[in-house]
Amino acid sequence: MSKKLVGLFILVVLALVGLALRITYINASDHQDYKRQVLNQTQQQYSSRVxxxxxxxxxxxxxxxxxxxxxxxxxxxxxxxxxxxxxxxxxxxxxxxxxxxxxxxxxxxxxxxxxxxxxxxxxxxxxxxxxxxxxxxxxxxxxxxxxxxxxxxxxxxxxxxxxxxxxxxxxxxxxxxxxxxxxxxxxxxxxxxxxxxxxxxxxxxxxxxxxxxxxxxxxxxxxxxxxxxxxxxxxxxxxxxxxxxTIDANIQQIIRDALESYENEMANGPNGTAAAKNVGVIAMNPNTGEILGMDSSDWYDLNNPRDLKPFYSAEEIAAMDDKAQLDALNKIWRNFCISDTFEPGSTVKPMTVAAALESGSISADDTYHCNGFKTVSGLKIKCAIYPNGHGTLSLGDSLKHSCNVAMMDIAEKMGAENFLRYQKIFNFGDYTGIDLPGEGSGILHTQQALGSTELATAAFGQGFTGTMIQEIAAFSSVINGGTYYKPHVVSSVTDSLGAVVENIDPVMVRKTISPEVSNEVRQYLGTVMDSDGSGAKAKVAGYSMGGKTGTAQKIPRTDKKYLVSFIGFAPLDHPQVALYVVVDEPNAAIQANSIYPQQIYKKIMKELLPYLNIFPADPSAVELPDKDSTTNKADGVVDENVPKPPEGETSAGNNNMLSGGVTNSDAEITNE
Structure with missing residues (x-):
């Protein structure tokens, strides 16, 4: 047994010696081949990858x-x-x-x-x-x-x-x-x-x-x-x-063409090279809340969003530090139509009238007398045509001629509590919930702060702020039969193969007014587009439509800077599209002229309505040439919504304005 164990031990030792000799030989002669195999495996490491x-x-x-x-x-x-x-x-x-x-x-x-x-x-x-x-x-x-x-x-x-x-x-x-x-x-x-x-x-x-x-x-x-x-x-x-x-690329192109036309006409005016500080447009289906098109004037290339050259000179860019560049980019990237807040002006008057009718504070048969101003708490608040007056007006004519005195009388009958309640019903002061980031909410007076003067000026869109998307959503509920829909820009979601995995249906948030009141206000807004109405320049020949102008004077009032707007819809009896245009500080010697948004509105609607298969009610109607254009030559034309204070009269300041906001040019407030 001992001999067998010794023999086995010797065999194992010899095997190990032989293995060591073999490894030594391979390492000396063929190690490169084996190294190459290992390296080849390493080369293929990308086969284990994300x-x-x-x-x-x-x-x-x-x-x-x-x-x-x-x-x-x-x-x-x-x-x-x-x-x-x-x-x-x-x-x-x-x-x-x-x-x-x-x-x-x-x-x-x-x-x-x-x-x-x-x-x-x-x-x-x-x-x-x-x-x-x-x-x-x-x-x-x-x-x-x-x-x-x-x-x-x-x-x-x-x-x-x-x-x-x-x-x-x-x-x-x-x-x-x-x-x-x-x-x-x-x-x-x-x-x-x-x-x-x-x-x-x-x-x-x-x-x-x-x-x-x-x-x-x-x-x-x-x-x-x-x-x-x-x-x-x-x-x-x-x-x-x-x-x-929900947007339509063709509608976006129609909007862009109109904005470019405005840019070409108004650029290099008395206030610099830009046609306006901001221009915003929203097209919406008033019956669903779907956004059909949305655009504003700072156009940047989505494929090169950090390029500042279209907006600043080489010297200006070179002088910017990182923070300044980021601030400039954020200003370009923001969506003016949903992010920026401002006092809307007279475009809120349809909501004022609708709220008063719905609450029973007034009736359609009421009349109002305007002698050019109304005294509230010792303050003279002027109408747009002061020192003249509108005289006696029906409720419809108060919208047609954008009378501030009539709106103040209506708000007084409503009272602060009722007025503020309907502001919230129309969703002012709150987010609409649109499916886009960066939405603003605006600021309303509290009931305690809504005194008689604040109530009077709020009736025609002064003293509170809102966004474009708030305004058009509220306006749509006034003209569509009284239903407030949540604005949205996405209709469905599909998987990578195109199969629908989620439909995003219109969301009815609340009822704002009755169908009867909606129909009444809609007819009033139709008269705004008459030849003697404040929105006549926005009318597209042959079509039935309604709308409302707005002119807001920005703080400080002494700077005479304005935000002008127009909101409208078509057809009159069964609205299929609502369109809101805002021009912030038009590049003109006289900014307070709603002709600028009206003509942008008209250019868009002339192309948009046929595209949506909405045809003229009167195909034989002939388009009359505008007496005025949006060029700087039209600066002498004064909007009927613009105040005309008498020579030497001064305003009392901004004692009833929200700090940092804008004021509506449809009224001048002076000490009695």
Whole structure:
């Protein structure tokens, strides 16, 4: 037994000695071959990688793509592989270096000096992840792959030397990623918004619906088996959902054309180069709350949202620090139509009349007498035509001629409590809940602060602030039969294959007024468009429509800066579209002229109504030329809503104004 154990021990020792000798021999003679196999596996590390999801598309109501993610590739260089030495004819050499550099330069047009510096620098020469180029197109990627494909017809005629060179191209791989594209560039920029990095967004639809548009990354796990074959497991990414908006790209173009026409006419006027400080337009379906179009005057390219050159000179940009640049960009990116608050002026008069009728404070048969002003708590509050007066007016005529005295009488009959209650019913002072980020809410007087003077001026849109979206939503409820709908810009959500996963139906928030009151006010608003009405210049020949002008004087009043507006709808009896236009500080010597928003409104409606298949009630009506234009030559034309104080008379100041707000030019307040 002892001899057998000794013999077994000797055999084990001899086996270990033999194994050690074999390892020593392999290390001395063939270690490069084995090292190459290990390096080849390392080279294929990209087979264990993240597979990015595709962010969903944003489409208009007709399927036009407004935002989409396009697959592109980052060119990655594995410097360690390219620099690895391989035994060739008893010598070690970097056989992958020159072929790889040549391919990258000749096929992809990359910078040879940049590539070589990465391969030679001590900090990067062993790096396995160097990004040589970002956002390579799929076309260029295919060109590189064809270059390496020796079975390709074009490569069959290559010499053996050239084929060997291409076989030695190593360490280059392509990392999938996506880049966000906006095919319509600046169209509806405020409404669509943009992404910072392809998946992160704060503005517009991109920001509000970002979590829906984003998906979940996948992953690819890969390795080489013993036969050097690739084995892999793939967990597919989940692509983001698509958002179908309520807006119409064609309506957006109609709005843009009208705004560009205004810009061309009004630019380089007496107040600078811009046509106005801000211009905003909202088109809405009053029966659903759907936004059909929305635009404002600061148009930026969604594909290059950080470009300040269209808005500032090179000297101005150079003088900006990081904070100043960010402030400038935020000003450009914000959506004026939902974010900015201002005193709306006389466009709220339809709500004042509707609230008084609904509450029973007045009747349709009431009349009002205007001698040019009304004295409230010792203050003389003037009408627009002071020192003249409107005389005796019916309720309808008080809207037709935009009489402030009549509105003050109506508010007095309502009382502060009732008036404030209906302001809240019409949703002033609160968010509408529109599905866009950055909405403003405005400020209302509290009941304690709503004294007789504040009540009088609030009746014609002074002393409180709101947004464009608040105004058009409230106005729509007045003309649609009395239903307040939540404004919204998205109608449905689909999956990556186009199947609908969610419909976003109109949301009825509340009833504001009765259908009878709605019909009454609608008829009054129709008279505003008569030839002797305050909105005559907005009338499109042959169509039945209604509307209301607004002129608001901004604080400080001595600066004589105004915000002018027009809100209207068509057809008169069955409204299908409401349109609101605001021009903030028009570039004119006399800003207080509602002709500016009226003519923008008219230009839009002339194209919009036929597009919506709304046809003239009187096809034989002839379009009369406007006596006045929106050019600076029209500065002598004074809006009937603009106050005309007598020579030498001064206003009493802003004792009843909200600090920092604007005041309505339809009234002048003086000490009695």
């Amino acid at each position: 597979i990015p999801f595709k962010r969903g598309e944003i489409q208009d109501r007709n399927g036009t793509i407004l935002a989409a993610s396009e697959k592109v590739y980052n060119v990655i260089l594995d410097c360690k592989i390219v620099n690895s030495k391989v035994k060739v004819k008893d010598k070690s050499a970097k056989i992958y270096l020159e072929p790889t550099v040549k391919a990258l330069v000749e096929v992809l047009g990359l910078d040879e000096d940049d590539i070589r510096s990465r391969l030679e620098d001590d900090k990067t020469k062993n790096s396995q992840y160097q990004i040589l180029k970002k956002q390579l197109s799929i076309t260029d990627k295919k060109k590189f792959e064809d270059y390496l494909d020796l079975d390709n017809e074009e490569n069959k005629s290559l010499s053996d030397k050239e084929k060997l060179m291409r076989q030695r191209v190593k360490g280059v791989w392509f990392e999938e990623t996506y880049v966000r594209r906006y095919p319509m560039n600046s169209m509806a920029s405020d409404l669509i918004g943009f992404t910072y990095d392809g998946i992160t967004a704060d503005w517009g639809i991109e920001g509000y619906y970002s979590s829906l548009l984003n998906g979940v990354n996948g992953r690819q796990f890969g390795y080489f088996n013993s036969d050097a074959d690739v084995e892999q497991t793939i967990q597919d990414p989940i692509n983001g959902k698509n958002v179908i908006s």
